Amino acid sequence: xxxxxxxxxxxxMSRWWGNYEVGKNQTLRWQIGPKILCITxxxxxxxVASVEAQxxxxxxxVVAETTKEPDGDDIDVWRFAVRSESNAVRLVPALPxxxxxxxxxxxxxxxxxxxxxxxxxxxLWLRIxxxxxxxxxxxxxIVRPSDTWFxxxxxxxxxxxxxxxxxxxxxxxxxxxxxRAIASVRIRxxxxxxxxIDKLKIPVNNLSLFASEKGHLWTEALTLEQAxxxxxxxxxxxxxPSHTIASTLVTQPRTxxxxxxxxxxxxxxxxxxKEK
Amino acid sequence: xxxxxxxxxxxxxxKSELILDFIWAALTLTIGLILAWLVSSGIARMxxxxxxxxxAMLVKxxxxxxxFSLVIIITLHQLGIDLGLLLGAAGILSVAIGFASQTSASxxxxxxxxIAERPxxxxxxxxxxxxxxxxxxxxxxxxxxxxxxxxxxxxxxEQMIKTIVMNRTRFPIxxxxxxxxxxxxxxxxxxxxxxxxVAEQNPLCLDEPKPLFIYKGYGDxxxxxQFSVWAKRENFLLVRNSIQEEIKTAFDKNKIEIPFxxxxxxxxxxxxPFPVRVVEGGV
Numbered sequence: 066x067x068x069x070x071x072x073x074x075x076x077x078m079s080r081w082w083g084n085y086e087v088g089k090n091q092t093l094r095w096q097i098g099p100k101i102l103c104i105t106x107x108x109x110x111x112x113v114a115s116v117e118a119q120x121x122x123x124x125x126x127v128v129a130e131t132t133k134e135p136d137g138d139d140i141d142v143w144r145f146a147v148r149s150e151s152n153a154v155r156l157v158p159a160l161p162x163x164x165x166x167x168x169x170x171x172x173x174x175x176x177x178x179x180x181x182x183x184x185x186x187x188x189l190w191l192r193i194x195x196x197x198x199x200x201x202x203x204x205x206x207i208v209r210p211s212d213t214w215f216x217x218x219x220x221x222x223x224x225x226x227x228x229x230x231x232x233x234x235x236x237x238x239x240x241x242x243x244x245r246a247i248a249s250v251r252i253r254x255x256x257x258x259x260x261x262i263d264k265l266k267i268p269v270n271n272l273s274l275f276a277s278e279k280g281h282l283w284t285e286a287l288t289l290e291q292a293x294x295x296x297x298x299x300x301x302x303x304x305x306p307s308h309t310i311a312s313t314l315v316t317q318p319r320t321x322x323x324x325x326x327x328x329x330x331x332x333x334x335x336x337x338x339k340e341k
Numbered sequence: 342x343x344x345x346x347x348x349x350x351x352x353x354x355x356k357s358e359l360i361l362d363f364i365w366a367a368l369t370l371t372i373g374l375i376l377a378w379l380v381s382s383g384i385a386r387m388x389x390x391x392x393x394x395x396x397a398m399l400v401k402x403x404x405x406x407x408x409f410s411l412v413i414i415i416t417l418h419q420l421g422i423d424l425g426l427l428l429g430a431a432g433i434l435s436v437a438i439g440f441a442s443q444t445s446a447s448x449x450x451x452x453x454x455x456i457a458e459r460p461x462x463x464x465x466x467x468x469x470x471x472x473x474x475x476x477x478x479x480x481x482x483x484x485x486x487x488x489x490x491x492x493x494x495x496x497x498x499e500q501m502i503k504t505i506v507m508n509r510t511r512f513p514i515x516x517x518x519x520x521x522x523x524x525x526x527x528x529x530x531x532x533x534x535x536x537x538x539v540a541e542q543n544p545l546c547l548d549e550p551k552p553l554f555i556y557k558g559y560g561d562x563x564x565x566x567q568f569s570v571w572a573k574r575e576n577f578l579l580v581r582n583s584i585q586e587e588i589k590t591a592f593d594k595n596k597i598e599i600p601f602x603x604x605x606x607x608x609x610x611x612x613x614p615f616p617v618r619v620v621e622g623g624v
Contacts, residue, residue: 166548211541212573213548220512224573227548 078280081128081243082315086152092134095156096127097191098244100207103135104154104193111145111154111195113202126243143203151196158282159190159204159316160246160269166213167228172263175291180253183232184239187246187269187284192316207244215266215329225266232265236308246274246282249307252298253290260291266330268300274316277309289330297327366419373412381405394463396456399481444499445482451498452481461508468507469496509574514547516571517581521588522563524598529556529564535595536568539587545580547571562603 081097092105099120105112114135118125135142167185175181188210193202210229216222232250233239239247248267254260272284283306289298300322306312385401392400417424439446456479461467465476467486474486474494484501486494509515523532533554540552553569568588572580592599606615 209544211544211546211548212576214514214550214571219514219550219571222513224513 078241078243079126079128080276080280081126082156082158082276085129085154085156087154088152092132093154094127094130094132096123096125097207098125098242099123100191100244102191103132105134106152106154109147109150111147111202112142113145113193114140114142116140124242145195145200145202147196147200149196149198153196155194155199157192157194157316158246158274159192160272160274160284160319161188161190161206161210161226162270162319164215164223164225165210165228165267165269166215166225167230167232167265167267169263169265170231170233172261175252175254175260175262177254177257177259180251181234183234183250183252183265184236185228185232185248185250185265185267186230186239186242187228187248187267188226189244189246189282223266241281246284247306247308248272248284249286251286251288253288256291260331262331264331265289266328268322268326268328270319271300271322271326272302273314273318275306275309275312276315277306278311279309281309282315283309283312289328291331298330300326300328300330362420366416369419370412370416373415374409377405377408377412380408393459399453399456444497448482448498451502452479452483455479455484455498455501460506461511465511466509468509469501470504473509513574514550514571515574515577516550516553516569517577517584519568519570519581519585519588520557521566521568522560522599523566523592524600525564527564527597529566531595532566532597535591535597536588539584539591540568540570543570543580543584543587545572545576546584547573563600 081095085093087093087104087106089106089108092103095102095104096118099118099122101116101118103112103114103116105114112134116135116139165185165187167183173181189207190204191207192204194200195202210226213225213227214222215225230240230245236247236249241247248269250265250267252260252262252265267287269284272287275283275285277283285305286303286307288301288303290301291298302322381401381404384404385397388400389397414424417427461476461479463476463479467474467476469486472486472488472494474488476484477487477493478485481498483495483497486496488494521532521536523529536554537552540546541548546552547570550571552571553567555567555569557565557567559565570580570584589599591597
């Protein structure tokens with residue numbers, strides 16, 4: 066399947082991010098996948114209530130629906146005091162604050178001087194800003210992924226997030242969800258050895274988010290080049306996603322990476338040695 | 342007035358070399374101490390990026406004391422005091438002081454080793470002979486810790502060198518061992534799957550390193566198992582509590598029995614059933 070066909074097959078999705086207005090003593094409700102979010106505005110006060118939907122695989126999308134202020138013991142409510150009486154609220158999607166470890170369905174090998182493109186579903190974070198000054202109320206995971214460790218042993222390594230979904234070689238196998246973004250990762254093996262991949266570290270905290278014309282969130286295209294003389298991969302970021310016709314920048318990266326950034330992308334506790 | 346001063350011999354004193362030596366000595370001492378302070382502070386500032394705060398402070402103090410001693414020696418020399426004699430006296434004195442302060446000296450030397458070896462830093466959680474606390478300062482004589490019940494604990498450096506010290510915060514991840522006992526009738530494969538599901542559902546349990554399921558043995562009343570999960574150091578306590586609660590909930594939901602100790606009474610080869618009498622309204 067070529068890229069044009071992939072684009073055609075993707076179903077359009079409503080956008081849940083952007084600017085909204087909340088009247089005084091009014092509550093707006095969003096449901097982004099399994100996360101239900103209610104935002105209430107009082108006198109110089111904002112209340113953010115969050116509830117998990119019963120089905121964790123819920124793909125439901127509800128945008129700025131007027132509702133009653135939620136009440137109950139199972140609801141987490143955060144109260145924020147602000148100076149202004151502004152009614153503006155802004156919802157912004159963001160990428161995780163740590164790298165993401167993605168498992169392969171099955172270990173696969175990339176022969177010498179070959180390359181593969183993988184599609185990865187990335188859990189999203191949600192930022193809420195209010196007022197003209199855009200005061201940040203929250204920056205938290207829509208669905209919190211599990212923690213995981215990525216390193217050669219339990220003493221050295223990085224704390225990352227574990228992806229609950231596997232990487233896919235074909236985009237149509239990827240489930241499109243409102244609370245997840247898509248990243249295309251090109252892996253190029255420039256070494257003289259075969260490259261075993263059973264999991265992959267993606268520096269999502271260094272990536273930007275783009276919205277496609279169909280309302281999907283994409284990261285810029287990422288290339289990991291395995292060089293001959295090192296265990297690390299050279300990371301190269303494109304300026305835009307590779308599988309969208311037109312895309313607009315939604316969120317800047319949490320931390321920017323410099324050119325020639327090297328990443329231990331294929332390592333980990335169970336990393337297999339490369340073979341000829 | 343001058344005549345009066347002459348009579349007292351003050352003018353002669355003022356003209357004498359002794360006053361000049363005094364002035365020079367005072368100047369040397371003042372300038373020397375200021376320079377010693379400036380140089381030691383400069384050294385500490387230069388090393389602040391390379392060394393930790395505690396080590397930079399130690400280097401500053403040591404360099405200051407070395408320079409201070411030099412300034413004192415030069416000042417005494419300026420005053421014409423025989424340093425050989427003074428050093429001889431100081432030698433005898435230092436032997437006497439040395440005998441009296443063996444423990445302190447040992448603690449100071451141990452402190453220097455501790456700072457150089459760096460087995461822990463300020464803020465680390467240490468377990469010293471079963472006593473747990475957070476390091477609040479590493480000084481020349483002792484290490485001070487704050488225990489979890491907010492008590493200050495002072496451990497002499499000499500003891501820190503001799504005893505086994507466990508640093509609970511050295512590495513970024515930690516393992517939590519949960520001891521689980523299940524009834525002999527239970528299917529261990531099923532128990533194993535339930536435990537792994539519990540770990541998978543808890544986002545604070547690390548996906549990797551994978552949880553461990555260990556058969557510990559056949560206990561008196563239960564199959565003894567150990568389920569170990571890994572967590573970020575900061576989440577250790579949170580996961581230790583939550584995982585036990587989640588295991589209990591999962592076992593209750595799946596009707597897995599956690600047995601209490603059983604005792605079977607046997608009174609010999611011809612044991613008859615124990616007579617049981619039900620008394621109405623009995624206590």
